[in-house]
Amino acid sequence: MKVSKYTISILLYLVIGIITIILFFTLDNHMPMLKTQDIVFYLPFFGATEIVLLLIVIFPIAALIGSLIGTFLAPLLTFLHKKIIGRHMDYGFEEIHKSQKFRRIFQGFFPGLMAINFSALIADNTTLQSLVTTEWTYTVALLLPNPPGYIQMITFIVCIPFTLIISFTLFSALWALLDAGIVYSNRKSIEKKRKEKPIIGQSVGGWYNYILKGYAGIGAIIIYLELVGLYFTTIQFGSDFFTDFTNAYLFLFYFILLPIFTIPTIVFLDVLRNWRVEFTRKQAMKLGISKKVTIMLQEVEK
Numbered sequence: 001m002k003v004s005k006y007t008i009s010i011l012l013y014l015v016i017g018i019i020t021i022i023l024f025f026t027l028d029n030h031m032p033m034l035k036t037q038d039i040v041f042y043l044p045f046f047g048a049t050e051i052v053l054l055l056i057v058i059f060p061i062a063a064l065i066g067s068l069i070g071t072f073l074a075p076l077l078t079f080l081h082k083k084i085i086g087r088h089m090d091y092g093f094e095e096i097h098k099s100q101k102f103r104r105i106f107q108g109f110f111p112g113l114m115a116i117n118f119s120a121l122i123a124d125n126t127t128l129q130s131l132v133t134t135e136w137t138y139t140v141a142l143l144l145p146n147p148p149g150y151i152q153m154i155t156f157i158v159c160i161p162f163t164l165i166i167s168f169t170l171f172s173a174l175w176a177l178l179d180a181g182i183v184y185s186n187r188k189s190i191e192k193k194r195k196e197k198p199i200i201g202q203s204v205g206g207w208y209n210y211i212l213k214g215y216a217g218i219g220a221i222i223i224y225l226e227l228v229g230l231y232f233t234t235i236q237f238g239s240d241f242f243t244d245f246t247n248a249y250l251f252l253f254y255f256i257l258l259p260i261f262t263i264p265t266i267v268f269l270d271v272l273r274n275w276r277v278e279f280t281r282k283q284a285m286k287l288g289i290s291k292k293v294t295i296m297l298q299e300v301e302k
Contacts, residue, residue, distance in 0.1 A: 005102040013263040024048035038136040062161035063265040070172025075283035092291035094181040110216040112258035114167035117220035123156035149234035177205030180280035
């Protein structure tokens with residue numbers, strides 16, 4: 001029996017999803033007051049149902065929306081690169097061989113970090129807080145020693161789907177460029193200006209990737225952990241074992257769980273890979289990119 005190359009990825013998503021469901025519905029029974037919890041203004045549900053739907057349904061949908069937008073953004077990024085960076089560059093297509101195995105299971109890690117970074121940076125905006133937080137959130141916050149810290153974390157959680165759309169839009173666009181094999185070289189510039197420099201070839205998608213990872217690095221994790229520390233202090237972390245365990249599971253490992261919750265989107269993008277490559281290359285050809293690039297290394301004669 002042939003096993004799909006996506007089996008392990010889907011199983012990981014399902015296992016983490018089931019663990020999440022069990023934890024939060026058990027927490028509801030452990031603390032009955034949470035059954036009336038209403039923190040996500042765009043979901044008509046309460047308690048564990050609200051949180052579970054947010055994590056295992058809304059997150060992948062938000063990532064999917066961003067990914068589809070990003071595919072159509074790729075031609076614009078190619079155009080901007082040619083106009084700003086590549087006026088005296090040669091462009092072409094390098095053939096990218098698709099692996100028979102699915103090796104992109106955690107491809108959502110850096111978009112997830114970027115979404116976390118963006119959401120953490122805006123979560124302390126009081127105007128935004130007043131727009132996205134519910135009456136239930138403010139009621140609970142008043143019972144805690146540090147209401148602003150609680151409200152800030154809830155704002156962070158509620159805003160993640162929106163920042164996921166942004167981050168996956170950007171990263172999906174550069175993935176399309178990478179998969180399409182759009183590369184550029186400084187050969188034309190060197191020959192024209194007769195410079196004594198080595199000829200360098202680079203991927204357009206890789207160039208954008210270098211820029212975007214600056215917003216999805218260790219700094220994003222540090223900012224997020226500072227927010228988590230504030231939240232744990234606010235809810236008096238350490239007062240109840242099961243509540244503490246559930247909070248630690250979700251918040252301490254959030255930057256790992258988020259890529260897992262977006263696995264369905266990554267799988268869907270891989271299924272559409274041939275179409276995405278064909279679309280990106282067709283649009284690139286309209287910009288005058290038509291050369292085929294082959295990189296070969298030869299032994300130097302001694």
